Amino acid sequence: MTPAAWERARAAEATARRELAAVPDWLWDGTSLPVPVEVLADSHYGLFVEEAADLRTRFGLAEHAHLSGLLLPGDRLIVVDQEEAARAPGRRRFTITHELGHWVLHCSATSVEPVYCRDVSVREDSSPDPAGDPAPSVLLDYPPSELEANQFAAAILMPRELVLAAPRSATVDEEYDLAREFGVSREALRRRLLSFDQGL
Numbered sequence: 001m002t003p004a005a006w007e008r009a010r011a012a013e014a015t016a017r018r019e020l021a022a023v024p025d026w027l028w029d030g031t032s033l034p035v036p037v038e039v040l041a042d043s044h045y046g047l048f049v050e051e052a053a054d055l056r057t058r059f060g061l062a063e064h065a066h067l068s069g070l071l072l073p074g075d076r077l078i079v080v081d082q083e084e085a086a087r088a089p090g091r092r093r094f095t096i097t098h099e100l101g102h103w104v105l106h107c108s109a110t111s112v113e114p115v116y117c118r119d120v121s122v123r124e125d126s127s128p129d130p131a132g133d134p135a136p137s138v139l140l141d142y143p144p145s146e147l148e149a150n151q152f153a154a155a156i157l158m159p160r161e162l163v164l165a166a167p168r169s170a171t172v173d174e175e176y177d178l179a180r181e182f183g184v185s186r187e188a189l190r191r192r193l194l195s196f197d198q199g200l
Contacts, residue, residue: 005147009200012105012148016155019104034183035157037097041078047103049096051082059114067116069095071102074112078103090185094153101152106145117146151200158182158192168193 020030027043028036041047052058055067068091069080078099085092095117102115142150163182169175172186179189 008144008148009151012151013155013200015105016152020156020159033181037093041096041100047076047078049078051085052079053082055079055081069099069117071099071115073107090183093157093183094188097153097156098149101149105148105152154192157184163192
């Protein structure tokens with residue numbers, strides 16, 4: 001865990017907080033959960049969200065590649081994997097918000113090149129040891145732009161003040177309940193809490 005990686009994560013967190021603060025009250029009141037990320041993508045950022053059955057084939061990628069989602073800046077379009085979205089709604093929300101992070105953090109008014117996000121880069125719900133606590137290294141073990149988009153997504157989906165205001169879960173069932181309230185996976189919630197413990 002390098003200081004540069006922590007700095008990137010902190011900067012993405014700060015950007016997400018500013019972006020949430022700029023959302024008009026008629027789109028999101030700042031407290032209702034889950035945060036309506038698809039509404040924000042559409043009505044606040046002007047990005048359409050679409051699901052597609054096979055992103056690899058549709059976009060001519062290598063046969064072994066698996067994409068969770070992608071951003072087409074020139075078309076103002078976020079595309080998410082349809083099968084993954086049906087299997088894990090929390091994953092779908094994380095992927096949309098991850099792509100939104102790329103839009104806010106990495107795109108300019110003239111950006112047209114697609115941003116492809118493989119499933120291993122949008123890794124909010126996989127852990128080598130689902131029963132144990134995630135290691136701090138899992139927060140930062142990504143290429144820089146993917147780390148930033150993941151941190152942005154976590155901060156949008158699980159706003160710091162709202163997570164900290166919730167009672168800390170004492171059981172696995174309570175963790176699942178809180179994760180459902182935020183519309184994320186249990187693993188995403190645990191990583192978010194770990195990031196707070198690590199000073200993000």
